[in-house]
Amino acid sequence: MLKQQSGWIYSAIAIASFFFAFIIGFFIRGAYFVGEDVYFSQKAAEAAILSSGSSEVVVPVDWGAHVQTDGSLFQWMFKYIFSPLSATMFALLAFFVASASFRAFRARNFEASLLLVAGIIIMLGRVPVGSLISSWTIMYILAFSIGIGINTYVKNRNMVFGWILGSCGLITGFGMTMGWPIDQPAIFFLPALQEWIYLVPNLAGSRAILIGIGLGIVATSLRYIFGLEKSYLGE
Amino acid sequence: MSFSAILGAWIAAFLTLGIFSYLYRDNPFYKIAEHVFVGVSAAYVAAISFWTQIYPNLFGRLFPKDGPLAFTGLEFDFNHEFNILYLFPMLLGIMMLISVFQQFNWMARWGIAYTVAIAAGLKAFGYLNSNVLNQVKASSVDIFSGSLPLFSLNGDSVFNNIVLVVGTLSALMYFYFSKEQTGNFGRFTRLGIYFLMVSFGASFGFAVMGRISLLVGRFNDLIEYSSADYNYATLGVLVFIIVTLGFWSFQNPERKEN
Amino acid sequence: MKFLEDIILRLGAVDRRVIFVLIGLAVLIPLLTPISLPVRETPTTVKFYDGIDNIPKNSKVLVSFDYGPSTRPEIHPMNVGVLRHMLRNGHQIYISCLWPDGIYMALDALEEITDEVNPDNVSTFDIKEYEDYILLGYRPGAEAVIKGLASDLRKVYTVDANGNFIDDIEMMDGIKNLNDFAYIYSGSAGYPGTFEWVKYGGDPTGVPMSSGTTSVQVNEVIPYVQTGQLIGLLAGMPGAAEYEKLINVPGIAIQGMAAQSFAHIVIVFFIVFGNLAFFLKQRRDRKY
Numbered sequence: 001m002l003k004q005q006s007g008w009i010y011s012a013i014a015i016a017s018f019f020f021a022f023i024i025g026f027f028i029r030g031a032y033f034v035g036e037d038v039y040f041s042q043k044a045a046e047a048a049i050l051s052s053g054s055s056e057v058v059v060p061v062d063w064g065a066h067v068q069t070d071g072s073l074f075q076w077m078f079k080y081i082f083s084p085l086s087a088t089m090f091a092l093l094a095f096f097v098a099s100a101s102f103r104a105f106r107a108r109n110f111e112a113s114l115l116l117v118a119g120i121i122i123m124l125g126r127v128p129v130g131s132l133i134s135s136w137t138i139m140y141i142l143a144f145s146i147g148i149g150i151n152t153y154v155k156n157r158n159m160v161f162g163w164i165l166g167s168c169g170l171i172t173g174f175g176m177t178m179g180w181p182i183d184q185p186a187i188f189f190l191p192a193l194q195e196w197i198y199l200v201p202n203l204a205g206s207r208a209i210l211i212g213i214g215l216g217i218v219a220t221s222l223r224y225i226f227g228l229e230k231s232y233l234g235e
Numbered sequence: 236m237s238f239s240a241i242l243g244a245w246i247a248a249f250l251t252l253g254i255f256s257y258l259y260r261d262n263p264f265y266k267i268a269e270h271v272f273v274g275v276s277a278a279y280v281a282a283i284s285f286w287t288q289i290y291p292n293l294f295g296r297l298f299p300k301d302g303p304l305a306f307t308g309l310e311f312d313f314n315h316e317f318n319i320l321y322l323f324p325m326l327l328g329i330m331m332l333i334s335v336f337q338q339f340n341w342m343a344r345w346g347i348a349y350t351v352a353i354a355a356g357l358k359a360f361g362y363l364n365s366n367v368l369n370q371v372k373a374s375s376v377d378i379f380s381g382s383l384p385l386f387s388l389n390g391d392s393v394f395n396n397i398v399l400v401v402g403t404l405s406a407l408m409y410f411y412f413s414k415e416q417t418g419n420f421g422r423f424t425r426l427g428i429y430f431l432m433v434s435f436g437a438s439f440g441f442a443v444m445g446r447i448s449l450l451v452g453r454f455n456d457l458i459e460y461s462s463a464d465y466n467y468a469t470l471g472v473l474v475f476i477i478v479t480l481g482f483w484s485f486q487n488p489e490r491k492e493n
Numbered sequence: 494m495k496f497l498e499d500i501i502l503r504l505g506a507v508d509r510r511v512i513f514v515l516i517g518l519a520v521l522i523p524l525l526t527p528i529s530l531p532v533r534e535t536p537t538t539v540k541f542y543d544g545i546d547n548i549p550k551n552s553k554v555l556v557s558f559d560y561g562p563s564t565r566p567e568i569h570p571m572n573v574g575v576l577r578h579m580l581r582n583g584h585q586i587y588i589s590c591l592w593p594d595g596i597y598m599a600l601d602a603l604e605e606i607t608d609e610v611n612p613d614n615v616s617t618f619d620i621k622e623y624e625d626y627i628l629l630g631y632r633p634g635a636e637a638v639i640k641g642l643a644s645d646l647r648k649v650y651t652v653d654a655n656g657n658f659i660d661d662i663e664m665m666d667g668i669k670n671l672n673d674f675a676y677i678y679s680g681s682a683g684y685p686g687t688f689e690w691v692k693y694g695g696d697p698t699g700v701p702m703s704s705g706t707t708s709v710q711v712n713e714v715i716p717y718v719q720t721g722q723l724i725g726l727l728a729g730m731p732g733a734a735e736y737e738k739l740i741n742v743p744g745i746a747i748q749g750m751a752a753q754s755f756a757h758i759v760i761v762f763f764i765v766f767g768n769l770a771f772f773l774k775q776r777r778d779r780k781y
Contacts, residue, residue, distance in 0.1 A: 010270045017274030025282025064286040065656035068630055070600045078597055080243030082279050083562035085272040088254040090563040091453040094446035095258055098516045099509040102763040106771050111432045118436025120761050123443055126731050128530035129754035186388050191533055195389050198437060204402025205434025207370055207716040212410045214366030221359035224351055232351050233344050258513045283593040288633045291652055313651050314658045357636050361692035365722065373720035438712045445567060445708030447756040448730035450520050451749040452566020458524060
């Protein structure tokens with residue numbers, strides 16, 4: 001009983017807000033000009049003229065233009081009701097994307113790892129913070145990650161130890177001779193690497209999808225035109 | 236700050252925080268905001284579409300000033316000439332509206348058939364030209380064109396050209412299902428999957444980026460509404476929602492989901 | 494070592510509300526205490542900037558507002574920047590909208606830059622309707638609208654957004670269809686938007702065009718950039734920030750970059766951490 005009642009209230013809210021917006025959209029001009037100023041109602045506009053004592057006249061906005069005029073009641077509704085609602089609905093997804101990426105994105109196999117790594121590089125490389133991460137840091141992280149990989153799959157401690165020691169020594173050696181430039185070598189510098197991924201392999205994949213979709217749509221359109229496909233009529 | 240702006244800010248802050256309250260759990264504030272959204276957006280779209288299209292471009296052409304239908308008392312002056320052909324879209328539109336009644340269900344089909352045909356014609360050309368022909372043209376580059384460097388990370392190079400062409404071809408081949416993907420062909424399409432995966436990864440990165448940007452925008456608005464100009468709308472609403480939600484969840488304890 | 498693993502595993506099963514709070518804080522704190530991070534222009538943004546900069550001075554350009562409040566934080570700074578850039582170069586701007594909300598976005602953008610003081614701190618924009626810009630307004634119909642503009646603009650628009658007859662407006666003299674514009678720009682959040690402008694506007698008429706899109710859309714549109722169907726591209730809020738830097742008017746997008754960066758770091762951390770917990774759990778399950 002209680003449950004039913006509460007559901008009824010929300011439906012009433014939806015219907016009431018529909019009529020509220022419908023009336024503002026179709027039956028109220030909601031914009032009366034006095035010179036440059038705009039008022040929601042004729043009364044307010046006249047009151048403004050009286051109080052200022054000016055000789056202006058009230059000019060109501062045209063029907064049709066009233067939904068596209070700055071300062072109209074319709075625009076007020078748009079700005080303070082429609083806009084925050086639709087924007088927040090979308091922004092809410094930010095939280096769910098974050099929680100989903102924590103729970104669902106697992107490097108289960110090579111393909112999934114590729115997806116993850118590309119995603120992470122794009123995410124870090126395209127924002128300012130990416131250009132603060134030195135390419136040498138990335139190289140050390142890479143060396144350690146490969147070390148962990150060897151440890152997991154080969155399980156030879158000497159090899160792991162040798163790899164870490166060798167690679168880190170090499171990186172440090174090169175770094176000291178080159179003077180640790182933040183963006184060299186470019187393939188380990190996130191903004192440069194992200195740009196390459198974005199404009200080369202990613203572009204290749206995107207283009208294949210684009211061509212694939214293109215061919216698909218052309219074929220479907222032709223089927224519609226020649227009457228081979230009638231599902232849109234519910235047949 | 237005018238009264239209407241301050242009132243607006245309070246309403247906006249309430250609706251925004253009401254939706255964000257869903258992060259805690261489904262609750263009456265969220266439900267209210269959600270239902271207001273449904274109601275308002277339906278009427279909003281109806282009003283905008285009517286006043287910007289039907290009113291000037293349909294009525295304006297059927298009932299122009301001093302037109303042959305002026306005797307009906309309907310005159311809409313949008314500088315149009317009278318055009319009898321516009322009776323057809325009006326008729327189709329009315330038929331679409333009538334089709335909400337079960338027995339006139341079939342009436343919508345004419346309008347739908349007309350729109351689908353137009354869309355199909357437009358799309359067949361547009362997609363073929365822009366998505367297929369232009370893309371294929373762009374992929375058929377001279378890989379070894381004289382002056383290109385062998386390798387350059389960002390910029391045209393022989394290496395990048397090869398990656399682009401091989402990537403596009405292999406990924407495209409992956410969508411080719413008429414031949415079993417085994418053997419050398421299978422290995423090639425496997426390479427295609429890798430390119431597609433990089434592409435999906437990038438899409439994922441961009442999707443995260445977009446959502447965060449929108450959140451930044453919402454928070455910016457909330458911060459603006461929390462200023463003294465708006466009588467601290469955000470803070471007022473925030474306290475109200477938190478306190479009420481506290482009481483509410485005390486009375487409606489969450490069932491353990493599993 | 495086992496102790497450490499236990500902690501990671503325990504944290505791996507953390508309630509999702511904790512993640513929500515952390516993301517919220519990562520965005521909120523940098524907005525309240527502004528931190529400036531260096532913005533680095535990417536090649537596609539530079540190409541975009543050059544494309545607009547190279548339009549012959551005092552041309553007629555079409556700017557389309559194809560987005561609404563839901564994606565405003567991403568597209569709005571781009572469109573405001575593009576208007577600034579174009580007006581600086583003396584272009585006349587014709588504003589159309591494929592989205593119903595576009596008209597309000599356009600009104601907001603114009604309000605923001607009208608009478609604004611230029612970076613030189615002396616001159617102001619001083620732009621006037623019907624001289625520097627005209628608001629054509631919204632028309633429903635998506636690609637059909639663009640197709641209509643490409644053949645005869647006056648069939649689609651007989652009145653502008655204020656209800657004035659197009660034929661009576663001096664600024665509209667000599668404008669018959671898309672071919673009469675020197676450049677097309679669309680700030681787009683999806684359908685209808687960039688895709689439709691390329692297919693039915695830019696490609697058939699050959700008028701150079703570019704676009705600013707939401708991050709989500711970037712990957713679908715990027716092939717058009719390489720082919721030259723689009724002259725450069727602004728990609729999401731970071732793209733807008735880069736463009737703000739190029740036109741030298743730091744705005745809301747640059748301010749948002751710190752929040753954007755921190756949120757990305759938090760999410761990357763969660764992904765890495767989630768995977769670590771996943772592997773440890775897998776290894777334990779295998780052992781027992």
